[in-house]
Amino acid sequence: MTRMIFVNLPVADLAASMAFYEALGFTNNPQFTDDTAACMVWSETINVMLLTHDKWRTFTSRPIPPKTSSEVLLAISLDSRDAVDAMNEAAATHGGAADINPKQDLGFMYNRNLADPDGHVWEAMWMDMAAFPKD
Known part of the structure; x- marks a missing residue:
């Protein structure tokens, strides 16, 4: 299997975030997209998973950093x-x-x-x- 990276990011507004990433040149992979998450593809090996805050919280109990933070x-x-x-x-x-x-x-x-x-x-x-x- 080819090594890949999936960067997971919590987002406040899934539709707006999808539109933002599409404007930057990412494409959506509907296979991994629903009303709680969207897979945005940069290349064959680089994907960004946009996760609603509720979905994010199923993966970790750590707090979501404020918008003014850089994690x-x-x-x-x-x-x-x-x-x-x-x-x-x-x-x-x-x-x-x-x-x-x-x-x-x-x-x-x-x-x-x-x-x-x-x-x-x-x-x-x-x-x-x-x-x-x-x-």
Whole structure:
């Protein structure tokens, strides 16, 4: 079996969160979606499970962090600087927040941080390993 990752995130409004992630380029896998959860696919091996708060609580009794908290920063690679900028703009226009941290441009690597409607932090990044400093 291919190794995969399923990132599980608690969300306050499942429909709004699904629309947000679709706007960023994720697709929905209806096989793992119902009225309590949605599987949003980034690639063949990366999936994000959006879970209603009630569904989340069936997995853990730990509290759901407030929207202003950062429990994790998830980085995903994109094909170009323009794609990074487009994802950041899509976040801002679909209920999330753009540029929650300063933009970083190291020449060989470019990233911008965004937050989804529930405050989960994503780092959209592009890297050119051929331009990576040799020293």
